[in-house]
Amino acid sequence: MLAEIFFAYFAVVIVLTSILVIASRNPVHSVLWMLLLFFHIAGLYLMLDAEFLAAIQIIIYAGAILVLFLFVVLLLNLKEEIKGRPFSRIFVIALVLAIGMAVVISSTMKLLPPGPVGQYSMDMIRATKGGNSSIIGRVMYTEFLFPFEIASTILLVAIIGAIVLAKKRLRS
Amino acid sequence: MVPIQWYLWLSVIVFSIGVFGFLSRRNIIVIFMSIELMLNGVNISLVAFSHYLQDMRGQILVFFVIAVAAAEAAIGLAIIISLFRNKATAHVDDIDEMKG
Amino acid sequence: MQSSYADVARIIPEIFLTSLALLLLMMELVTKKKEFIGFIGIIGVVITAYLTLITNPGRAFSDMFIVDGYSNFFKLIFYLNVILTILISIRYLKIEGVNLGEYYSLILFATLGMMIMASGTDLIVIYLGLELMALSTYVLAGFLRHEIRSNEAALKYFLLGAFSSAFLLYGIALTYGMTGTTNLKDIASYVTQHGIAKNPVFTLSMIMFIIAFGFKIAAAPFHMWAPDTYEGAPTSITAFMSVGPKAAGFAAMGRVFFDALGPIRLDWVAVIIPIAILTMAVGNIIAISQTNIKRMLAYSSIAHAGYALLGLIAGGSEGLSSMMNYLLIYAFMNVGAFAVIIMLRREGFKGEDIDDYSGLAKRHPLAAGLMLVFMFSLTGIPPTAGFVGKFYLFMSAIRAGYTGLVIVAVIFSAISAYFYLRIVMYMYMREPKAEVELSTSAPLGIALAITVAGVLILGVFPSIVIHLAKASLLG
Numbered sequence: 001m002l003a004e005i006f007f008a009y010f011a012v013v014i015v016l017t018s019i020l021v022i023a024s025r026n027p028v029h030s031v032l033w034m035l036l037l038f039f040h041i042a043g044l045y046l047m048l049d050a051e052f053l054a055a056i057q058i059i060i061y062a063g064a065i066l067v068l069f070l071f072v073v074l075l076l077n078l079k080e081e082i083k084g085r086p087f088s089r090i091f092v093i094a095l096v097l098a099i100g101m102a103v104v105i106s107s108t109m110k111l112l113p114p115g116p117v118g119q120y121s122m123d124m125i126r127a128t129k130g131g132n133s134s135i136i137g138r139v140m141y142t143e144f145l146f147p148f149e150i151a152s153t154i155l156l157v158a159i160i161g162a163i164v165l166a167k168k169r170l171r172s
Numbered sequence: 173m174v175p176i177q178w179y180l181w182l183s184v185i186v187f188s189i190g191v192f193g194f195l196s197r198r199n200i201i202v203i204f205m206s207i208e209l210m211l212n213g214v215n216i217s218l219v220a221f222s223h224y225l226q227d228m229r230g231q232i233l234v235f236f237v238i239a240v241a242a243a244e245a246a247i248g249l250a251i252i253i254s255l256f257r258n259k260a261t262a263h264v265d266d267i268d269e270m271k272g
Numbered sequence: 273m274q275s276s277y278a279d280v281a282r283i284i285p286e287i288f289l290t291s292l293a294l295l296l297l298m299m300e301l302v303t304k305k306k307e308f309i310g311f312i313g314i315i316g317v318v319i320t321a322y323l324t325l326i327t328n329p330g331r332a333f334s335d336m337f338i339v340d341g342y343s344n345f346f347k348l349i350f351y352l353n354v355i356l357t358i359l360i361s362i363r364y365l366k367i368e369g370v371n372l373g374e375y376y377s378l379i380l381f382a383t384l385g386m387m388i389m390a391s392g393t394d395l396i397v398i399y400l401g402l403e404l405m406a407l408s409t410y411v412l413a414g415f416l417r418h419e420i421r422s423n424e425a426a427l428k429y430f431l432l433g434a435f436s437s438a439f440l441l442y443g444i445a446l447t448y449g450m451t452g453t454t455n456l457k458d459i460a461s462y463v464t465q466h467g468i469a470k471n472p473v474f475t476l477s478m479i480m481f482i483i484a485f486g487f488k489i490a491a492a493p494f495h496m497w498a499p500d501t502y503e504g505a506p507t508s509i510t511a512f513m514s515v516g517p518k519a520a521g522f523a524a525m526g527r528v529f530f531d532a533l534g535p536i537r538l539d540w541v542a543v544i545i546p547i548a549i550l551t552m553a554v555g556n557i558i559a560i561s562q563t564n565i566k567r568m569l570a571y572s573s574i575a576h577a578g579y580a581l582l583g584l585i586a587g588g589s590e591g592l593s594s595m596m597n598y599l600l601i602y603a604f605m606n607v608g609a610f611a612v613i614i615m616l617r618r619e620g621f622k623g624e625d626i627d628d629y630s631g632l633a634k635r636h637p638l639a640a641g642l643m644l645v646f647m648f649s650l651t652g653i654p655p656t657a658g659f660v661g662k663f664y665l666f667m668s669a670i671r672a673g674y675t676g677l678v679i680v681a682v683i684f685s686a687i688s689a690y691f692y693l694r695i696v697m698y699m700y701m702r703e704p705k706a707e708v709e710l711s712t713s714a715p716l717g718i719a720l721a722i723t724v725a726g727v728l729i730l731g732v733f734p735s736i737v738i739h740l741a742k743a744s745l746l747g
Contacts (some may be wrong), residue, residue: 007174011182018186020210027201034205041212047174048223050231053210053238060238062174065208065245072249073201076256087196088265102188108472111178116452116462118227127195136235139228146283146333147232150388150400151239153290154407157381158243160297161411164374165250165426180449187442187621194435203431210438214445221449229454231444233396237441240403248430251414255423264431269421270500270567 006047012038025086027073031066042062049122052133185206187213198263206267211241282332282339285323285347292316292381300373305360310715313376314358317383321351335455336394341744342592347388347522351599354383355514356607359719361508363711364614368506371536379512382408386520393531395444395454398524402488404442405517406433413505413513420682425504432497436487443480446473447532456531469535478533478540482547485528488521489577491547492554499558502570507617507624510566511610514573519599522580525591529584541585545677548585551578552684559691564624568691569606576602577687579681582665586672591629593741594664600737601661601730605649612643612717615616618711629695631704636671639710640699640723647692649727653686657730664738 017037024030038061045054089093120135128135136157186209193206215234222230261267280287292313299309324347357379365371371659385405392398410433414426448454450473451462463469486494502510533540555575562568580602583595616623633640649658662685666678730737 001269004175007178011178014182015185015189018189021209022189022197022202022206024202027199027205030202030205034208037209037212041216044179044216045219048179048219049179050219050223050234053219053231053234053270056238058234060242061208061212065242067415068245068249069201069205073251075253076201084198084263086198086202088198091196094192097195098188098192101191102184102200105184105188106181108476109184111471112177113466113468113471115221115225115450118225118452120226120228122226132231135228139415140232140235143334144396146279146336147236147394147396147400148396150404151236151385152380153384154240154243154400154404157378157404157411158246158406160374160378160381161407162246162250164372164378164411165254165414165417167246187438190438194431200427200431204434207431207434207438210435211441214438214441215447217442217449221445225449225452227452229396229452230448231442233399233448233454236396236400239398243407244434247410248434251410251423251426252432253574254414254417255420255427258418258420258423267424267427269424270503 005046010040010044010047013037014044015064023086028070031073033133034069035066037061038066049125050132052136176220180217183213183216183220186210186216189213193204193252198265200252202265204245204252208241208245240242243261279332279337282327282337284327285320288323289316289320289380289384289387290661292320293377293384296373296377296380300377300655303373304370306365306373307715309373309376309546310358310362313378313380314355317380318359321348324351331393333334335457336397337388338393338619339391340527342596343387343391343523345596345600345741345744346519347387349596350383350386350516350520352600353512353519353603353607354379356603356611356719356722357508357516358513359715359722360511360607360614362715363713364506364617367617367619367711368416370417370506373410375415378408378412380513382412383518386516386523387474387502388451389520390523391635392524393456393527395447395456395528395532396492398528399437399440399444402520402524403437405520406437406488409509409513409517412509413501414565415506415509419504421504422506423504424503425501427724428497429501429505432487434482436494439480439487440484442479446477448479450474450477456527459532460534464535474536475539478536479543481528481533482540482543485521485525486547489518489525489580491577491581492551492574493547493553495554495574498574499567499570502573503564503567507566507610507614510569511607513567514606514610515599515603518577518621519575519603520598522595526584526595530587530592537587541587544581544585545674548578548581548677549680551575551581552651552681556684556691557689559688562691563626565626565629565695566624568626569609569613571689572688572692573606575684576606576650576699579665580685582669582674582677582681585677586668586675588668589667589742591672591747593738593745594661594668596741596744597737598661598665599725600741601649601657604723604726604730605656605658607644608720609643609646609650611719611723612639612646615639615710615712615716617709618709621708623708623717627705628708629698630702632699632708634704635708636710642714642720643699643722645694647696649731651689651692653689655728655731657727657734660731660734664734
């Protein structure tokens with residue numbers, strides 16, 4: 001029962017803040033609602049026993065990505081922009097499309113067949129020293145070593161790309 | 173225990189709100205945030221699946237998604253800044269140098 | 273599950289290319305001559321191609337990565353694409369005033385992402401490869417930072433690319449939730465064993481994959497980004513984007529749809545057929561009204577994606593090999609056409625209007641002749657390679673029983689003759705308007721020689737590439 005109540009709280013806040021993110025006129029407000037949203041998603045991850053991801057969600061999503069957004073919003077100084085229409089002309093079409101998609105996908109979700117059950121049960125995770133984080137680390141560096149290396153290359157490209165695009169002056 | 177469908181429905185709602193924001197907003201930064209919403213919607217599904225299937229793959233994938241989202245944010249915001257240097261607008265429909 | 277030396281041996285070409293990209297990044301600091309960086313890049317890519325050919329086929333990294341004939345053929349397309357792109361970029365970058373070493377390493381990183389997409393046998397690896405390719409290409413599309421059209425190109429490409437990869441992820445999440453795995457082969461065997469191939473959730477994830485890959489290969493109705501992006505991006509990058517990421521999208525699509533979604537093949541074919549028809553229609557019909565040649569080639573590139581989808585629909589080794597063939601031939605003819613466009617670009621003159629080609633044959637008969645060959649090939653007129661590619665594509669679709677679809681494709685190809693041959697008409701039948709000077713250079717000449725030789729040799733002796741593509745599927 002307690003779990004359901006917690007879920008209901010997180011779900012309500014997540015849905016409300018997501019609506020506020022896209023409905024706020026001022027992008028700074030959107031970013032701040034997003035911050036609240038990310039904290040509640042992290043809470044949801046804790047309910048699903050994904051402690052490592054809950055931490056990552058706050059450290060990277062809230063701590064790094066959102067701060068970057070905030071920097072850019074403030075850098076661009078959008079005082080004039082806020083006065084215009086926030087939504088484009090296809091507002092109604094977009095609404096119908098999004099609601100239709102939500103209805104179709106959520107009605108198919110009822111038919112989800114039960115998947116296979118793997119080896120990482122809660123008992124097994126509790127019995128492991130270091131818990132969730134230690135298991136993720138072990139899996140990441142053995143089974144998922146190759147994708148991990150690709151991810152590192154992606155981050156390198158992001159560094160190079162951001163510098164090339166946003167640096168003040170070109171040399172040549 | 174909360175049924176997995178609850179998580180999946182929540183995930184669909186967040187994803188759809190993201191899609192709606194992407195299609196309907198004019199401000200580039202809010203459009204970009206809508207994409208982040210969509211990714212977070214998918215992440216909720218993945219973590220829920222991972223928990224109910226007792227498998228680590230889903231959580232690993234979420235880790236990669238967060239890494240890619242960080243890279244995407246860096247590049248996307250750099251593109252927005254370089255655009256803003258040439259044309260001081262953040263509305264997508266004002267950006268229409270090419271027509272045809 | 274430990275990775276062993278045998279695993280690492282399979283990705284030596286990828287490791288080499290990564291080191292090369294890093295080396296070029298370092299060289300940027302020490303050398304003033306940026307063209308030198310380009311030359312080192314070309315030599316490195318040739319070595320990578322050699323390493324690819326001598327790598328032992330097989331699976332690696334707990335079945336996430338595979339080296340087989342299919343991936344090797346696509347990798348050769350990517351190498352060809354990157355070499356030609358570097359050749360046509362060397363002088364062009366100076367004219368545009370963005371002669372930076374990072375350009376070359378970003379091209380190589382994008383190619384690395386494509387290679388991973390072609391070799392990935394796990395949805396996670398394919399997703400990451402796709403992101404590596406896409407992120408590098410977003411930056412390249414916006415490389416002309418001082419030019420607003422380039423910024424806009426990058427922005428549109430970025431927003432729609434990120435949007436589509438969210439759909440890809442949703443598809444991955446749904447298949448994972450159903451099957452508990454992300455490995456392509458395991459997905460197919462799990463759904464057949466448990467008899468859940470017809471489950472709506474699986475169908476839904478199929479639709480998500482079609483949306484995501486549809487954006488990547490610019491198939492209608494997911495093509496909106498392509499015209500603006502192709503027009504605004506630096507011309508060399510337009511050439512790069514219209515071949516590489518598209519071929520990589522097809523490579524990953526072939527793997528995902530045949531390996532993982534194989535059990536519901538009839539379902540996805542039924543969805544892709546209307547998409548293919550719509551893609552050919554949109555590409556060929558809208559191209560007619562274009563006045564900017566880059567934009568026209570963007571629509572043409574959309575149309576060609578529609579033709580290549582025919583190979584995917586036909587399926588089997590014949591369908592796939594005709595699709596691979598077509599993508600290789602397309603690399604030659606499309607980069608060739610862009611090389612001619614780049615030749616017209618010089619300081620203070622864009623040379624992107626179709627009008628600028630008026631009377632080109634009188635002043636520069638060689639350039640006009642080359643453009644003629646590429647336009648004939650894009651239309652599909654014999655004896656060029658474009659004809660051979662289309663012929664095998666259509667034959668495989670007819671043999672698979674899609675005659676109606678092929679008739680539609682032939683009609684659209686006939687329509688396409690109108691806008692391709694219009695350029696030829698402008699070059700040969702109109703009086704020259706203004707003095708058009710060409711900015712030629714040795715690397716550009718080499719690129720043109722390679723592409724025109726490719727178009728003509730493959731057009732006259734098609735058996736070479738047919739055998740190569742067939743053999744790569746068997747191997």
